[in-house]
Amino acid sequence: MTSRRLSPIQALDALLDGNQRFVDGALLHPNQDAVRRSELTAGQEPFAVVLGCSDSRLAAEIIFDQGLGEMFVVRTAGHVVGPEVLGSIEYGTKVLNCQLVVVLGHDSCGAVAAARAAVAGGPPAPGYVRDIVERVTPSVLAAQAAGLHSDSDMIDTHIRHTVDLLLDRSRVLAEQVARNHVGVVGLAYHLAEGKARLVTSEGIPDAASTAGGSSAHAAD
Secondary structure, three states: OOOOOOOHHHHHHHHHHHHHHHHHOOOOOOOOOHHHHHHHHHOOOOOEEEEEEOOOOOOHHHHOOOOOOOEEEEEEHHHOOOHHHHHHHHHHHHHOOOOEEEEEEEOOOHHHHHHHHHHOOOOOOOOOHHHHHHHHHHHHHHHHHOOOOOHHHHHHHHHHHHHHHHHHHOHHHHHHHHOOOOEEEEEEEEOOOOEEEEEEEEOOOOHHHHOOOOOOOOOO
């Protein structure tokens, strides 16, 4: 198997280039054949960890035009974070040597919408869905406290909050970022356009220029 060791900025470039191919309808569908499948029986060397929402419209390998063995993907509704998520991300960076962690949110997110409804006094969510809503609620409250009320602003705030939470709760990840071994970015995906937009970054000084400075909220 050919090793694909990329720096954080190179890994981000690879994902954004793949996403542009997806937007343009010029997909390469790389590394999805029997040869690649056979190569991966010896092990895996993904170049990025992606923590994404579980939404069925947000399949990371498709929207970034990547193949087998290239991304270590963790998905939860609303990209909420628990111990199993933190452990999976640490495994991806510390054991598999991924040098990029991506938090991938999207517009029309049901988890964010449910948290907004709960904050507005709506009925409580059933079962363990309530736990998801409670984990998203701080992002909604933070956005409202800052005078931000649009769907886009709510999504961006929740993505930033998740990035901050990862670095706050995982000392392993925070130390890797501090040593410039790993970069962490937050991307917002737009369902209609198929475009992933940079929201925030940690440990990648050139991230905004790589993403083309496409947002007024790009890379803090």
